[in-house]
Amino acid sequence: MMMLWACAGVPLGAYNIASGFNIALLVQPQILTVLSLVTWGQCWYYGKGWSLKKCIFVTGGIGVILGGVEVALIEGLKAGQRRDLEWPAIMMGVLSAVLLAAGVLRHYYDIYVHRTVRGISFIFVGIDAAGDVFSLVSVFFQSHLDILGIVIYASEFILWCGVFACGGYFNLLPWIKRRMQKKRENRDATGSAEGENAVAIQEGISHDVELERMNSAGSRTVFRTPGSRTSVDRLE
Helix, strand or coil, rough: CHHHHHHHHHHHHHHHHHCCCCCCCCCHHHHHHHHHHHHHHHHHHHCCCCHHHHHHHHHHHHHHHHHHHHHHHHHHHHHHHHHHCCCHHHHHHHHHHHHHCCCCCCCCHHHHHHHCCCCHHHHHHHHHHHHHHHHHHHHHHHCCHHHHHHHHHHHHHHHHHHHHHHHHHHHHHHHHHHHHHHHHHHHHHHHHHHHHHHHHHHHHHHHHHHHHHHHHHHHHHHCCCCCCCHHHHHCC
């Protein structure tokens, strides 16, 4: 994904510069390429065990190559514009949109296979989606409205919104259901415990009453004197 985005920054930067976009949109593709390359190098450093020197050498070399390609593309696009050729610039815009979308679409494949959103931070998704929104605002404030520029940034924004929606369906919703189920189980367990305590208390009270009755009967029998028996017999 990171290498796709690093490569996407090249045609995107060439298209934005050739189209005469504002400063923010001229700088944004360069930042995208640099940060994507740095992240790609970190993946190889931490994930594949590359040495720091190797990561710096390979990442720096790729960065130089991509920078040279972008400069060549910019000069070629400007030369085409001087000849009233617009299709090269359109092709660069479409290529950048495809590469940016491909970097996000790989997450859709992973979501489809594993039925969950994994391996990506929703904070990162939110920041990237916000960047697309700000880029769209910059395009809208251009002196002329560039439809292809809107398509480039809007397509990626829509794809990130889809990742958010999948995260809500596959991650957040099951988590809420588990929480609710756990609360119901705890409530049922508490109710059962209270019922058992009530039964135990009732049984204890009944047992105490029975003991008191037996003690009362025993007391009357023990303290009955022969005279009282005779009196009772006479009355009978």
